[in-house]
Structure formats: structure tokens, C-alpha cells
Amino acid sequence: MMDTEKISLEVKNLTKKWSDFTLHDINISLPEGYIMGLIGKNGSGKSTLINCILDGVKKSRGRVSINGVDHRRVNAKNDIGFILEDGPFFMDKTIAENAYLFGRFYSDWSESTFCNYIYQFELRDYMRYADLSKGMKTKFQLAFALSHKPRLLIMDEPTGGMDPVFRRDFLNILQGLVCDSNTAVLFSTHITADLDKVADFITMLDEGKQVFAMTKEELIDNYPIIRGRREDLSLIKEGCPMRVRKTSSGFETILENYNILSEDSSLWERFTKSRPNLEEIMYFFSEPLIQ
Amino acid sequence: MNIVISNTSNLAIYEQIVAQIKDAIINKEIMADEPLPSIRSLARDLQISVITTSRAYDVLVSEGLVYSQPGKGYYVSKSQTKMLKEKRLQIIEANMTQLINQCKGAELTKEDMIAMINLLYDN
Numbered sequence: 001m002m003d004t005e006k007i008s009l010e011v012k013n014l015t016k017k018w019s020d021f022t023l024h025d026i027n028i029s030l031p032e033g034y035i036m037g038l039i040g041k042n043g044s045g046k047s048t049l050i051n052c053i054l055d056g057v058k059k060s061r062g063r064v065s066i067n068g069v070d071h072r073r074v075n076a077k078n079d080i081g082f083i084l085e086d087g088p089f090f091m092d093k094t095i096a097e098n099a100y101l102f103g104r105f106y107s108d109w110s111e112s113t114f115c116n117y118i119y120q121f122e123l124r125d126y127m128r129y130a131d132l133s134k135g136m137k138t139k140f141q142l143a144f145a146l147s148h149k150p151r152l153l154i155m156d157e158p159t160g161g162m163d164p165v166f167r168r169d170f171l172n173i174l175q176g177l178v179c180d181s182n183t184a185v186l187f188s189t190h191i192t193a194d195l196d197k198v199a200d201f202i203t204m205l206d207e208g209k210q211v212f213a214m215t216k217e218e219l220i221d222n223y224p225i226i227r228g229r230r231e232d233l234s235l236i237k238e239g240c241p242m243r244v245r246k247t248s249s250g251f252e253t254i255l256e257n258y259n260i261l262s263e264d265s266s267l268w269e270r271f272t273k274s275r276p277n278l279e280e281i282m283y284f285f286s287e288p289l290i291q
Numbered sequence: 292m293n294i295v296i297s298n299t300s301n302l303a304i305y306e307q308i309v310a311q312i313k314d315a316i317i318n319k320e321i322m323a324d325e326p327l328p329s330i331r332s333l334a335r336d337l338q339i340s341v342i343t344t345s346r347a348y349d350v351l352v353s354e355g356l357v358y359s360q361p362g363k364g365y366y367v368s369k370s371q372t373k374m375l376k377e378k379r380l381q382i383i384e385a386n387m388t389q390l391i392n393q394c395k396g397a398e399l400t401k402e403d404m405i406a407m408i409n410l411l412y413d414n
Contacts, residue, residue, distance in 0.1 A: 033331070034341060175338060179331040197304075200342040215342050220303065275303060 005031040006067070008152050008184035009053070014062035016052050023048045023208045026062070030184050030201060032151070035174060037195035037216075038188035039282050040205035046188040047085075049205065050156045053186075054082055066152055078107055081145030083138060083155040083187075089129050095140055096125035099147070106148035117143035121166075134161030142170070146177075153177065155187040159194055167191075171198055192278035202278065204285055211285050220275055223254045225284075228271040235267050242284045254284040292320050292328075296337050304339055308347035313375055316356060316367055323369040327357060330365075 007029055014026040023045040030036045038046050051057045053064055055071050066076035089098045095118065103109040118125055121139040123132075132140060138158050145153060153174075159167050175198055177183040189195065195202065195216070203213040212219070228235075229250050236244075236255070244253040254276060276284075292315040296307055315321050327348070328336070334344040348365055351357040356375070359365050394404050 171338065175335050178341065179335040197339050200340045216340060217305070217342055217346055 005033070007065075008032045008067055009036075009154075009186060010063075010065045011049075011053065012063040014049070014052055014064060015060050016048055016057065017060045018048075021045070021048070021208060023052070023205075024210070026205075026210050028201075028203050028210075028213050030152075030186060032067075032184050033178050033182040034200040035178055035185045035187075035198055036201040036203060037192075037199040037278075038186060038203050038205070039190075039192060039195070039278065040188075040211075041282075041286055043207075044205040045208040046205055047156050048208075050082075050084070050154055050186075050188060053154060054080065054084075056084075078105075078148075079151040081148065081150030081153045083141040083145060083153075083158045085156055087137070087141050089141075091128075091130040093129060094125060095123060095127050095129065095132075098129055098140075099125075099144055102144065103148065108149040110147050110149075114143055114147035117146055135163060135166065138162060139166070142173075146173075149181075151183060153183055153185045153187075155185075157188055157190070159189055159191050167194070174198060192282060195278050199278075202281075204282065206286050216278075219278075219281060222256055223276055223281060223284075224273045225252065225276045225280055226255050226271045226273055227252050232267075232270050235270070243286065243288050245284075254281065294333070294337060296339060305343050305347040305350065308333075308337075308344065309350050312347070312351060313356065317372055317375050317379070319372070321367050323367050325367050326363075327365040327367065 009028070009030040011026055011028045014023070016023040021043075026049055028036070038049065040046050048057070052059045053071060055064075055077070064071040066079050069076040069079075071077070089102065093101070099111075099114050103111065103114070115125070118140075121143055123136060123139060123143070127136075129137070129140070138161055142158070159170065162170060171194060174185055178185060199216050201213065202216050202219055204211040227250060230246065230248075233244070233246070233251050236253070242254050244251055292312070294308060294311045296304055300307055302310065312321075312327070321327070327333075330345045330348060331341060334341045337344070348357065348359075352359060352365070356368055357365050358368050391404070399407075
């Protein structure tokens, strides 16, 4: 089924070099009608990746296409809706003025859709952009993005400033977009619980490198959490790439389908195995700060 | 047909969907050749990912309980309820064997077990 689906966002060998940070060789592929979550620690490169995709910062190398079109082309930009921490909007103008000024850039912009969303999100069109709280800015940007019918929605930490009630509504809106309008959604978040249920694909970055990009189902199947007694730590073969959390009574880690455990399968019974959530996956896949 | 997803279940979300659709078929809540909800509408209703939902449907198709008509959707296969019931019996038998072994380990006699079942069954 997946093979016949159209790719909405394709990133190939994307590299961005800053003086003090490099985003290395990122490859992701997101079909229409699916949600991809982008996870990673602070400074792992999530915002850099998103800004490169949006062509807000120029990539150093690689290729990005939106529905088959190079992301620097106007047609590609017309297909993308985005929510960023610092949007392009004018601080000293009202919501209505900002929407009018920026809506003109999009071929499918609808003023009436925008007014409906603003009302639904409990914003007022006379509010000044600078006076909005972080959560309200996100709501405004969401209303704006949805009002030009994007085929791809890209968001950097959209749920950060949201109250829990709106966060649920927000996830509902996203599911409506992917299920009814076949929109593709890419968003970064530290609230991994947002992704545990709704995300189809997960991409993780760490220190500017892509750790993995796969479906959430593959992740959960292939990377169980293993817990065991301290003395059994030696049963794990040398070269285990994951972080191991040691306590006085035992240890905890993630192993890829047992394949770095000893070949003697009877020893596996000494460990307990459980299904991981994304927070655990992110923890065990990250480079530890202090060894 | 009701499907309820629990976050605290031991089963993965796709397994919960498979189990509950099987129950609905056994209990004749959905009959042969009746359509199942589309993958995307079920994903939306349950607030879970599309891939998780399509994985559940793939399992049901591979077990022969459900068939897909390209471009139309998924339907319940004919006369699979007998097989499902047999499978269920097999599971109960396996659990019962385990229970008997536990009882033997605790030095309970067959009569003790029957007495216990009589006491608990009607509760």
C-alpha cells in the first residue's frame, strides 16, 4: 500500500554547516496523509532542519522536494503551512492585518476560513501580534496556516505553549487534516506523549545527526526495553550502542531485537522485556551528557 | 461495533484493535460481507496513527478474517466464526493446563479445584 502513495516531503542528504554546529546528511521521506514526529534533545538540530526545509536558512548541501518540486520554488512554498517560534509576522500589527498581508502570498487563501478558525480558537482579529501569549501566537499561526489549505504542514514545537485542553483539540485537528484532506504533517516536539498515539513516522536527531527515521510501529517492535540484574550486564555483548542506565539493584537499556545479547537464548529469560514509549526511546538513544 | 483503546494494556494498540474486531465477529456484531470502518476514519475515531490502524487490518487480512476490495474497503470474511471459536478454545485449554499445574504445585486435589470453581463460577 505504502509504495503507491505520493511522497509529500523528501529530504536527501541535507547538510547545513554553521560555524559551531553541523546538521549532517539528513534523509527523510514523508508520504501524503501521514504524521511524522521530529524528536531530539535541545540543540540536536530539529529547528535547523525545519528552517532548512522551509528555505528560511540556506542549506549547505542536499536536496529538498515538496510534492516533487524543489523547495525553493514558489509552487513548493505555496503548498506549505508552517508554525515557527518566531514567525514572519509583524509584531506591531493586528491579527487581521497580518493575515491580510501574508494571506496574499497563497493561491488558496480564504479569509472566511481564517475568521472561522480565529473565532473557534477564541482569538480576536483586533489583537496586536506582539500582545499575544506564546500559546495564542501558535493558535494564530495555526489558523493562518490552515486557511491557505497547505498540502504539507510543518511545525516547530507547536504544543510547547499550549494548555492541555487546546493541545487535545490541536491533535484532533491534525488527525482531521491527515485523515480527511490527505495533508502531510511534520512537527517537532519535546512532549513525546503527543506522538505516542498519533504519529506514523518518527525521526530522531542527536547532535546534528539522524539517529533513525522509521515508522513508530517498527520502533516499538524492534527496540524493547530490557531490564535485568546488575551481574547480568555482562551478558550484553561488547559494543552495545545504547545508553545503559545502571542502578544499585539493576540496569535498564534498549536492545535492538536482542541481537547484541549473548547467543545463548536461555539467558534471555533473565531479563524482562517491555514495550517502550517514545520518551524512553529518546532517552536511551541520546548520547549521555556525562559518562 | 465498539473499539476501546487502553494505554495501560499489555497489548500493543494494533493488537487491541485485532482482538476487539475478532470479538465483534464472534459475537456477530458484524456479519460476513459487512464493511469495516475505513482505516482513516477508524484512526481518527480512536485518535491513533494511520499506520497502527492499517497494521491491525493487515493482521486480520492475513488471518483470513477480513478481505479487502481495492478502492472500496475492508469486509468481514464468510464463516470464520467457527475457526475463531476453536482458536479461542485452544487458548482456554492452554490457560487451564497452566492453572492445573499451578494447583498441583500448591498441592490442591482435583476435588479442591472443582470446589473452588463451583464457588467462584456463579459469583
